[in-house]
Amino acid sequence: MKLNETTQSKIDEKVIQLSEKNKELLDVLTNIPEVSQSMIAKELNWDVNTVKYYTKKLKKMGILERTGSSRKGSWIVKK
Incomplete structure (x- = not known):
């Protein structure tokens, strides 16, 4: 089944909508990519x-990826 463009864009919008x-988390990770999870929690x-x-x-x-060791x-941040 092939979806028309309008239906597909509505689906994409719902998938991309973030809480x-x-x-907040992505904002911290964008500004301080080397931060640890415990430091994020404090921040x-x-x-x-x-x-x-x-x-x-x-x-x-698929929005976030960790490289290197913990x-x-x-x-x-990919998107």
């Missing part, structure tokens, strides 16, 4: 498990 927490006043949840979610969506690595 406020996702946007955003979140629990570390919340940071882990949202980073995992963004990785699955200590010396950095975050790459």
Whole structure:
């Protein structure tokens, strides 16, 4: 089944829409790509498990990637 352009763009918009927490997290990672999850938690006043949840979610969506080790690595925001 082939979708028309309008239907496909509506689907794409829904997929790309991010929650406020996702946007906050991406903002920090864009500005400080070498930051650790514990430092993100302190910066955003979140629990570390919340940071882990949202980073995992963004990785699955293909928006976020971690390069290098957990200590010396950095975050790459793809979109």
